[in-house]
Amino acid sequence: MIRKLLKALAVCSVFIAAPTFAQEASGILPAVKVVTSSDGSQEYSVTLQILILMTMLTFLPAIIIMMTSFIRISVVFAILRQALGLQQTPSNQILIGLTLFLSFFIMSPVISEVNDQAVQPYLNEQITSTQALEIAQGPFRSFMLAQVRENDLVMFADIAEYALDPAGYDEVPFTILVPAFITSELKTAFQIGFLIFIPFLVIDLVIASILMAMGMMMLSPMVVSLPFKIMLFVLIDGWALIVGTLANSFG
Numbered sequence: 001m002i003r004k005l006l007k008a009l010a011v012c013s014v015f016i017a018a019p020t021f022a023q024e025a026s027g028i029l030p031a032v033k034v035v036t037s038s039d040g041s042q043e044y045s046v047t048l049q050i051l052i053l054m055t056m057l058t059f060l061p062a063i064i065i066m067m068t069s070f071i072r073i074s075v076v077f078a079i080l081r082q083a084l085g086l087q088q089t090p091s092n093q094i095l096i097g098l099t100l101f102l103s104f105f106i107m108s109p110v111i112s113e114v115n116d117q118a119v120q121p122y123l124n125e126q127i128t129s130t131q132a133l134e135i136a137q138g139p140f141r142s143f144m145l146a147q148v149r150e151n152d153l154v155m156f157a158d159i160a161e162y163a164l165d166p167a168g169y170d171e172v173p174f175t176i177l178v179p180a181f182i183t184s185e186l187k188t189a190f191q192i193g194f195l196i197f198i199p200f201l202v203i204d205l206v207i208a209s210i211l212m213a214m215g216m217m218m219l220s221p222m223v224v225s226l227p228f229k230i231m232l233f234v235l236i237d238g239w240a241l242i243v244g245t246l247a248n249s250f251g
Contacts, residue, residue: 066178067140069106071185072192073099073246079193080242083200084233085226102243106250113139137174144181145169147188147250152180192249196242200229 064070077095081087090098104111114136122132156176157164165171207228208221232238 064100064103066182067144068103069185069246069250070099070103071182072189072249073102075186075189076192076196076242076246079190080196083193083197084229085200085222102246106247107143110139110143141170141172141174141177144177145172147184148177148181149184149187152183152187153177156180156183188249192245199232203229203232 074095077099081090081095117138118127118132118136121127121135122129127135153169153172153176154164156179157172160176162173162176169177204221204225207225211217211219211221211224
C-alpha cells in the first residue's frame with residue numbers, strides 16, 4: 001500500500017512539474033526573475049522573495065536564540081535550577097517558555113523599531129525587500145553592540161583579519177558581531193549565575209557541617225538542604241528578583 005502511494009505521488013509530481021520545466025526551458029517563466037534598476041540595485045520578483053522568505057524562516061530559531069537576550073536568560077535559569085538542587089523542576093518546557101516570553105518582553109523595543117522602519121514600509125510598497133532587510137539589521141546591530149564586550153569583538157575581528165574602525169563599530173559585519181555577542185552573553189550569564197550560586201552553596205556547606213558534627217554521615221546533605229534552599233528562595237521572592245535583574249541587565 002505504501003509503495004503504491006509513493007508511486008502515485010511520484011507520478012503526480014512529474015505531471016505537476018512538467019509544465020514548469022517546459023516553461024523554464026522555453027524562457028517564459030516571468031515569475032522568477034531579477035530586475036536590475038537604473039542605479040545598479042537589484043529587485044527580486046515575488047516568487048523569489050517568497051522563496052527567500054521561506055528559506056529564512058528555517059533560520060528563525062537560530063536568530064531568536066543567538067541574536068537576542070535568549071542566551072543569557074536561558075543559561076541563568078539553568079544555573080539557578082542547578083543551584084537549587086532541582087533536576088527536573090521547573091521542567092525544561094516551563095523554563096524555555098519563560099525564557100522565550102521574557103526575551104520577547106526585552107526585545108519588544110527592537111521588534112517595534114524593525115516593524116515601524118522596515119516591515120510596514122515594505123508592506124506599503126514604499127521600500128524594496130533589499131532596503132527593508134538592510135534597515136532591519138540596524139536595530140539588531142545596535143542591541144548587540146550595546147551588550148557585546150570590546151575584547152570579544154576585537155578577538156573575532158583579529159581572527160577574521162578585519163580592521164575595526166576606531167571611531168565606532170557601526171560597520172562591523174554580522175559574521176564578526178554575532179559570535180562576539182554570543183561569547184559576551186555567555187560570559188555575562190556565567191557571572192550572574194556565579195552570584196546566584198553562592199548563597200545556596202553556603203546553605204549546603206552549613207548543612208553538611210551540621211550533619212558531620214552530629215555523626216549523620218550516611219544522610220545526604222542535599223536532601224536536608226533542599227527544603228531550606230527552597231524556603232530561602234521563596235522568602236526573598238527569588239523569581240521576581242531573578243527576572244527583574246535579568247530584564248534590567250539589558251538596560
